[in-house]
Amino acid sequence: MIPTTILDPLVRMQRRLGAIGHRLRRVLARRAVARRRGGRIVRLQTKTQLALLVVMLIMTLVIGVSSMALLRDFSMRSAAEHTRTAAEMIRVALTEAMLNGTIDRRASLLQRLGEVHSLEEVRVVRGPLVIQQYGEGLPLETRVDRIDRRVLATGTPYFGVTGGLLGSEFRATIPYVAESRGDVNCMTCHVAPQGAALGAVTLTASMDHMKTLGIATALLLVLIVGFFAALSMYFLGRLLRPLVETTAEIQEAASRAAEGDFSQRVKRRGNDEIGLIATDFNHMSRSITTKLTEIRGHVAQLVQALPDPRGNLLNDTAETVSGLVRVAQFKQAIEEDQSTEEVVLRIGEVLRQEFALEHFSIYAVDRERKTMRVALVDGMPAESVRWCSPDILESCTICRVVRTGHPIDGLEQPGLCRAFDGQALEEGMRYLCIPVIQSGGVGNVVQLVVPAGEVARLRAARPLVGAYLREAAPVLQAKALMASLRESSLNDTLTGLRNRRFLEEYSPTLVAQSRRRQRPMTLMMLDLDYFKTVNDTHGHDVGDQILRELAGILRTHLRESDLVLRYGGEEFLVILVDTGADAAMEVAEKIRGAVEQTVFKVSGGELRKTLSVGLAEYPGDAQAFWQVLKYADVALYAAKERGRNRVVRFEAQMWPSGGEY
Numbered sequence: 001m002i003p004t005t006i007l008d009p010l011v012r013m014q015r016r017l018g019a020i021g022h023r024l025r026r027v028l029a030r031r032a033v034a035r036r037r038g039g040r041i042v043r044l045q046t047k048t049q050l051a052l053l054v055v056m057l058i059m060t061l062v063i064g065v066s067s068m069a070l071l072r073d074f075s076m077r078s079a080a081e082h083t084r085t086a087a088e089m090i091r092v093a094l095t096e097a098m099l100n101g102t103i104d105r106r107a108s109l110l111q112r113l114g115e116v117h118s119l120e121e122v123r124v125v126r127g128p129l130v131i132q133q134y135g136e137g138l139p140l141e142t143r144v145d146r147i148d149r150r151v152l153a154t155g156t157p158y159f160g161v162t163g164g165l166l167g168s169e170f171r172a173t174i175p176y177v178a179e180s181r182g183d184v185n186c187m188t189c190h191v192a193p194q195g196a197a198l199g200a201v202t203l204t205a206s207m208d209h210m211k212t213l214g215i216a217t218a219l220l221l222v223l224i225v226g227f228f229a230a231l232s233m234y235f236l237g238r239l240l241r242p243l244v245e246t247t248a249e250i251q252e253a254a255s256r257a258a259e260g261d262f263s264q265r266v267k268r269r270g271n272d273e274i275g276l277i278a279t280d281f282n283h284m285s286r287s288i289t290t291k292l293t294e295i296r297g298h299v300a301q302l303v304q305a306l307p308d309p310r311g312n313l314l315n316d317t318a319e320t321v322s323g324l325v326r327v328a329q330f331k332q333a334i335e336e337d338q339s340t341e342e343v344v345l346r347i348g349e350v351l352r353q354e355f356a357l358e359h360f361s362i363y364a365v366d367r368e369r370k371t372m373r374v375a376l377v378d379g380m381p382a383e384s385v386r387w388c389s390p391d392i393l394e395s396c397t398i399c400r401v402v403r404t405g406h407p408i409d410g411l412e413q414p415g416l417c418r419a420f421d422g423q424a425l426e427e428g429m430r431y432l433c434i435p436v437i438q439s440g441g442v443g444n445v446v447q448l449v450v451p452a453g454e455v456a457r458l459r460a461a462r463p464l465v466g467a468y469l470r471e472a473a474p475v476l477q478a479k480a481l482m483a484s485l486r487e488s489s490l491n492d493t494l495t496g497l498r499n500r501r502f503l504e505e506y507s508p509t510l511v512a513q514s515r516r517r518q519r520p521m522t523l524m525m526l527d528l529d530y531f532k533t534v535n536d537t538h539g540h541d542v543g544d545q546i547l548r549e550l551a552g553i554l555r556t557h558l559r560e561s562d563l564v565l566r567y568g569g570e571e572f573l574v575i576l577v578d579t580g581a582d583a584a585m586e587v588a589e590k591i592r593g594a595v596e597q598t599v600f601k602v603s604g605g606e607l608r609k610t611l612s613v614g615l616a617e618y619p620g621d622a623q624a625f626w627q628v629l630k631y632a633d634v635a636l637y638a639a640k641e642r643g644r645n646r647v648v649r650f651e652a653q654m655w656p657s658g659g660e661y
């Protein structure tokens, strides 16, 4: 015994593993469905929102970068303008200082001017001509860098930014060019040609505030775009939701419909096209369900079986309908078959091929004699019983199906029929016996036998097997009726013997047999003497009785293989197969004697009759059967001629040569 402290956690773990397994199976099943439908499913809403997001991101980037570039350009232009103005003011201030004699205090002047213009640095350098005339100047003025030199050499101002995309500082180096025109003539103090660069002023302004402004502007723009992007996504999501949800529901309903379940409905969300699609889809589902249910109902009636409520409505119906088509084709085939034997063989073929049944028996019931006959066992014609007690053949009411007239289900209740083979039961065989009803009674019994493992398969096949047998029943009945009519047309109703029509059909077989075996046969024509007096004296009924009793005498004195026929009126024909005329003479004599000895007890007394017999042999007397028959008749005539109650063998002289028969 395992303690509960160990058992409980184990049970919990098992449950959890079971739940995980279940979830995993569901996920795998969903993936399998997705794979079947052509790869991974990306939802419409996700796709649209992703596309919008990408567009918004690109837009933000473009707006951000272009606004930064524009701002930089604007900043540069305004800084250049600002520094040009400052440079001009510095130039004016320096000129004034020169004129006022305060040029020595220019350093503090420049610093003040720089502060006024919010400049980081104001630096003036001297050009070579001024250095030549006035010397190097202040130490600050000797700090000439590469840009200063270039500006002094070219006389072209320089504007530029240092430090990164937006830059942290703006530098302007503007040359002071010697001018003789204007308010102040440079040439007054400087020895320099017109247009020569006297010096240059370098102004440095901080770009930090512009940079901050640029970043803030870009951020603001990004925020605005982002806000509208989010807003667009929200509204797009709201707009798409009915479409997405409707699509998802239609998808679910369609996948259920593929499994035969048309009950799933799609919710109508609004009065737009999506709403219309939902309504139309629901209408279509309802209409399919109604029609399919109707068809299924009709089909169920035809196969006489209730549909499986858990089954696939569409597939089950289609399968049953195609089964019924095969049943109709089967019926057409058996209607064109010649005999009940052929029909029974065809049923066997269906059981083997369509239902893959290996073991089955088909019995034919003789309701008059209360017997049964084995018609087929496992698809082959047979005579002995395989799965039941042989007693059923002698007394058909031992068979439970014949007795009750309804199917006997030994699939669930194997012990139901006592006539079923006990050993087969022990070996696990199960049975289903179905009656084939003809003219209100059991005409045939079809017994299906399967191992216990195949019970479910046979149960599923049962309705269609039933449909086949129901179609076969009237055909079997018609064929049996036709056979019996044909049989009776070949028999004499008074004596039960074969008649002349039978001889017409059967004579070629007799001739063929005789030729194949190379054995003769003898034809005996028999006729009661003065039979007319019986009728005349005792009446027709007595005459009939005498004829019936004569038939009995003939049967008892002949072999099974010999053929006795009532040839017409009071004339009988006996055909002794494999017998020559000499041996036949003895048989005929025996019969003649027996008739002579017979006392016919009739109403109003007793009667004695005699018999005349004429004999002819095939092929000894003639090569043609009907000629031999005629010769036997001629011999009979001779027997009558010679005084009756005798046997006469045909002789050639009895028939004029060349005479027609």
Ligand SMILES: Nc1nc2c(ncn2[C@@H]2O[C@H](COP(=O)(O)OP(=O)(O)OP(=O)(O)O)[C@@H](O)[C@H]2O)c(=O)[nH]1
Binding pocket: 494, 527, 528, 529, 530, 531, 532, 533, 535, 539, 540, 541, 542, 543, 544, 547, 568, 569, 570, 640, 644
């Ligand atoms: N009761 C009865 N009589 C029949 C039947 N078929 C033929 N007959 C009679 O059989 C008689 C035959 O008579 P006939 O052919 O003249 O010959 P017969 O009287 O037997 O005399 P022979 O043959 O010359 O010896 C006729 O009276 C027929 O009516 C039948 O089915 N039942």
